[in-house]
Amino acid sequence: MSQSFKIRKGYDLKLVGAAAQTDLGAVSASTYAVSPLDFPGITPKLAVKAGAQVKAGDTLFFDKDRPEVKICSPVSGEVAEVKRGAKRKILAVVVLADSEVAYADHGALDVAKADRSEVAAHLANTGAGAFITSRPYGVAASMNEEPRDIFVNAVHSGPLAGDLAYQLAGKEAEVAAALNALGALTTGKVYVSQADDVAPLDCLSGEGVVNATFSGKHPKGLVGTQIAQIAPINKGEVVWTVNAVDLPVIGRAVLNGQYAPEYKVAVTGSKATNSGYATMLQGVNLAAFNSANINLDNTRVIAGDVLTGTQMDAEGFMAFGKSQITAIPEGNQTEFFGWVLPGFGKFSTNRAFWGWLFPNRKYDLDTNMHGEERAFVVTGEYDKFIPMDIFPQQLLRAILIGDIEKMEKLGIYEVLPEDFALAEVACTSKLPLQQIVRDGLNDLRKEMM
Amino acid sequence: MKFVQNIFDQTRPLVEKDGKRNILYPLHNALETMAFVPDHTAHSGAHVRDAIDLKRTMVTVIFAMVPALLFGMWNIGRLHYGAIGLDSTLLDNFLFGALKLLPLIIVTYAAGLGVEIFFSWKRNHPVNEGFLVSGLLIPLIMPVDIPLWMVAASTIFAVLIGKEVFGGTGMNLLNPALTARAFAFFAYPTWMSGDQVWINTSGGDIVDGYSGATAMGDLATTVGQGLGNPATETVMAQFGPEGTYSLMNAFLGLIPGSIGETSALLILLGGLFLIFKGVGSWRIMLSFFVGGLVMAGIFNAFAVNEFMGLNPIHQLMLGGFMFGMVFMATDPVSAAQTETGKYIYGFLAGFFGIMIRVFNPAYPEGIMLAILFMNVMAPLIDHYVVEANIKRREKRLANA
Numbered sequence A: 001m002s003q004s005f006k007i008r009k010g011y012d013l014k015l016v017g018a019a020a021q022t023d024l025g026a027v028s029a030s031t032y033a034v035s036p037l038d039f040p041g042i043t044p045k046l047a048v049k050a051g052a053q054v055k056a057g058d059t060l061f062f063d064k065d066r067p068e069v070k071i072c073s074p075v076s077g078e079v080a081e082v083k084r085g086a087k088r089k090i091l092a093v094v095v096l097a098d099s100e101v102a103y104a105d106h107g108a109l110d111v112a113k114a115d116r117s118e119v120a121a122h123l124a125n126t127g128a129g130a131f132i133t134s135r136p137y138g139v140a141a142s143m144n145e146e147p148r149d150i151f152v153n154a155v156h157s158g159p160l161a162g163d164l165a166y167q168l169a170g171k172e173a174e175v176a177a178a179l180n181a182l183g184a185l186t187t188g189k190v191y192v193s194q195a196d197d198v199a200p201l202d203c204l205s206g207e208g209v210v211n212a213t214f215s216g217k218h219p220k221g222l223v224g225t226q227i228a229q230i231a232p233i234n235k236g237e238v239v240w241t242v243n244a245v246d247l248p249v250i251g252r253a254v255l256n257g258q259y260a261p262e263y264k265v266a267v268t269g270s271k272a273t274n275s276g277y278a279t280m281l282q283g284v285n286l287a288a289f290n291s292a293n294i295n296l297d298n299t300r301v302i303a304g305d306v307l308t309g310t311q312m313d314a315e316g317f318m319a320f321g322k323s324q325i326t327a328i329p330e331g332n333q334t335e336f337f338g339w340v341l342p343g344f345g346k347f348s349t350n351r352a353f354w355g356w357l358f359p360n361r362k363y364d365l366d367t368n369m370h371g372e373e374r375a376f377v378v379t380g381e382y383d384k385f386i387p388m389d390i391f392p393q394q395l396l397r398a399i400l401i402g403d404i405e406k407m408e409k410l411g412i413y414e415v416l417p418e419d420f421a422l423a424e425v426a427c428t429s430k431l432p433l434q435q436i437v438r439d440g441l442n443d444l445r446k447e448m449m
Numbered sequence B: 001m002k003f004v005q006n007i008f009d010q011t012r013p014l015v016e017k018d019g020k021r022n023i024l025y026p027l028h029n030a031l032e033t034m035a036f037v038p039d040h041t042a043h044s045g046a047h048v049r050d051a052i053d054l055k056r057t058m059v060t061v062i063f064a065m066v067p068a069l070l071f072g073m074w075n076i077g078r079l080h081y082g083a084i085g086l087d088s089t090l091l092d093n094f095l096f097g098a099l100k101l102l103p104l105i106i107v108t109y110a111a112g113l114g115v116e117i118f119f120s121w122k123r124n125h126p127v128n129e130g131f132l133v134s135g136l137l138i139p140l141i142m143p144v145d146i147p148l149w150m151v152a153a154s155t156i157f158a159v160l161i162g163k164e165v166f167g168g169t170g171m172n173l174l175n176p177a178l179t180a181r182a183f184a185f186f187a188y189p190t191w192m193s194g195d196q197v198w199i200n201t202s203g204g205d206i207v208d209g210y211s212g213a214t215a216m217g218d219l220a221t222t223v224g225q226g227l228g229n230p231a232t233e234t235v236m237a238q239f240g241p242e243g244t245y246s247l248m249n250a251f252l253g254l255i256p257g258s259i260g261e262t263s264a265l266l267i268l269l270g271g272l273f274l275i276f277k278g279v280g281s282w283r284i285m286l287s288f289f290v291g292g293l294v295m296a297g298i299f300n301a302f303a304v305n306e307f308m309g310l311n312p313i314h315q316l317m318l319g320g321f322m323f324g325m326v327f328m329a330t331d332p333v334s335a336a337q338t339e340t341g342k343y344i345y346g347f348l349a350g351f352f353g354i355m356i357r358v359f360n361p362a363y364p365e366g367i368m369l370a371i372l373f374m375n376v377m378a379p380l381i382d383h384y385v386v387e388a389n390i391k392r393r394e395k396r397l398a399n400a
Helices: A116-126 A164-168 A172-185 A223-230 A244-256 A287-293 A392-400 A404-409 A417-426 A433-448 B002-015 B022-035 B054-083 B090-123 B130-140 B148-166 B176-187 B215-220 B230-237 B247-252 B264-277 B282-301 B312-317 B321-328 B339-359 B366-399
Strands: A002-007 A023-027 A031-034 A044-046 A059-063 A070-072 A077-084 A090-097 A133-135 A150-154 A190-195 A209-216 A239-243 A262-268 A276-281 A299-303 A310-312 A324-329
Touching: A002 A223, A031 A077, A044 A090, A059 A090, A070 A116, A116 A172, A116 A244, A150 A172, A150 A223, A150 A244, A164 A244, A164 A262, A172 A190, A172 A239, A172 A244, A190 A223, A209 A223, A223 A239, A223 A417, A239 A244, A244 A262, A276 A287, A392 A404, A392 A417, A392 A433, A404 A433, A404 B366, A417 A433, B002 B022, B022 B090, B054 B090, B054 B130, B054 B264, B054 B321, B090 B130, B090 B148, B130 B148, B130 B176, B130 B321, B148 B176, B176 B366, B247 B264, B247 B312, B264 B282, B264 B321, B282 B312, B282 B321, B282 B339, B312 B321, B321 B339, B321 B366, B339 B366
Parallel strands: A002 A209, A023 A276, A150 A190, A150 A239, A190 A209, A262 A324
Antiparallel strands: A031 A090, A044 A059, A059 A070, A077 A090, A133 A239, A262 A276, A299 A310, A299 A324
16 A cells, blocks of 8 residues: 655755765764753653663663653763753763673564563663654653554655665664564554655565655655645644654664664765765764864754754764764854845745746855844745645744644644744744744643643 | 944944943944844754845835836926926936935935834844835825925834834734825825825926826716716816826826826836745735726726726726735735735725725725725634634544
């Protein structure tokens, strides 16, 4: 069974610096770190103290409200430090790695013989469960909740996104095992969305999954878009989503009980001096890697893509749940009368600047805001980038005034901040749309808990 | 560039929080961000941003107004010299027009921006770009001979009551430029209608056969006279192919009226530019035109007087219809905000505009009132459009 959908609203952001299919080798470092800030909606409670010995797959911290949501160490070694910020907020747990990774052995899981709760407990204990996101709210899923359906997103359409086939090559067995396990976790369906412009991956089309094909523009590669097309979320429902690139982590936990969040990370962006794919564990310290492969002069290094990624310290650690690094120039310079000039070389999603004359040009964009924040003035702008049956501006206004009932009515359960990323790029008033949506979801969740 | 930056850097301490001229900070900030797009970088969410900002949007609208503005300037001079029976060159017309129009523009900007800057300082936010457009729209919808203090008073009223009390640009219910015109219209009616204010006749003797009225004013005299009444013959002759208000003259704009509203051709040109640039809503413009056409068509079919019987297309080329369609109804803040709502809003504004104009000769400028009325109704239209979406969602939930 297969369904196909065409996404007409949206925009394909064309940037220079796509990852070449070169192997940049394996990255390792002496320290690894996991940050609770990578997990929205989690109140971290430490499971270890500085100085403790951990194995890969031992819990570093868990969610205070949902202790079954465990975040594990990617390597074995000694907990070197718990970095804290204002009000003792935990910023990161740093592990000093052993030279050889020793895995906590959770044992293999025979999905065919296990019941749902055993599969759920196994994924929670191995740490692989943290790679499953729960919607609404977009938080790490609690394995205790039962999702209506599970959506696996195998469409890489974001700016400079890595080639999924290349990233999953050699991990077919793990992918199949992961899909099998996911099937045991829901009484609904497991949907796998793939793009129409790349060859479908056999390992993703296993038995028991429903295949969907997406064509058209980005955000076809956002799972929120896919859910809206396939089976929208209603109030009171919970669905889970998994990125296909994370499936091997889940698969390995099923097959041999090990937690090994290893990725072929796409190194992209105009400031990347060596673009390609580097094999690394999540949380690895990137100081040496970045200085060798990225021109760090006035550069912003982003874990993820330019739309939804998180800014990282050039000497920092690889963020959780990302399979891409993007390096672009900082835009911290002024521009003389930039708003009046014709702007033949400027990037804009509309025709206000003359850059539209060159629709296929690839841009080397920097991080400049190109203006100051203003109130909502222009209307109908966001609709062009959000292929869902919602009214984005009305929803944002409902969030801004804190009207929970209105937010629900206008469909906040169907969206996550990432769904507003393209609209945020295009926004004439330079409003922080993703932050507004995140705040709204947090308020709503607080109200519901 | 460095030299300009230095000026801003040197004067900044004076206007900063503890500086002696803190009240001027919003002005300083506005000028500086005008000269230099700031070096701010993205700190939350997406890391790259579109080059567009509100300044660009507003300056695009100003560019779109330039043809109508230049034409209006020339037309002031042409009508003036025509009325006093003097020959004039293109340059004479422009110069005389500039002499009349520039003071209006300067007074409007000074009055409006003064209020804006004061509120920015009080509320501690940057000056919004919205008034850049309003400040040019207001002079273009005024009669040429209106005293400057009336323009200033109307502008201050519009910015204060029409916009700032609601929270400034983006929060206003009514179109500020039309609010200014409505204020002037009701506060100083003798300066805003009749046959004395549309053409400047100073400095010469009026020629024979001169009439200072507008097409709207003349048409209003035919109401109550019945179709084909001989009493209306002289008036209606002016709307014939050879008359002052012929379809061609009205389309080109060679008729008296508010300064910028007369040339349908150049206004349409500006409208196409706005649509092409993606700044003006084609949905509103199109439905506004259709709405006006439908109403004018109905009147034409069931005419009981000459005003109603006027050719529908001719009807739309007169008065403020085209200007309202392109520059007033499309104001994104006061218009309907949903795409479906824009069709309804535009249609009704055009429809009511013609209705008011024809049914109530006391308000020849029905377009202004119709747009203001629809400004007030726009949130209601949006409410029903959004409600339909909510119903759809509830239905889905019920079936789940």
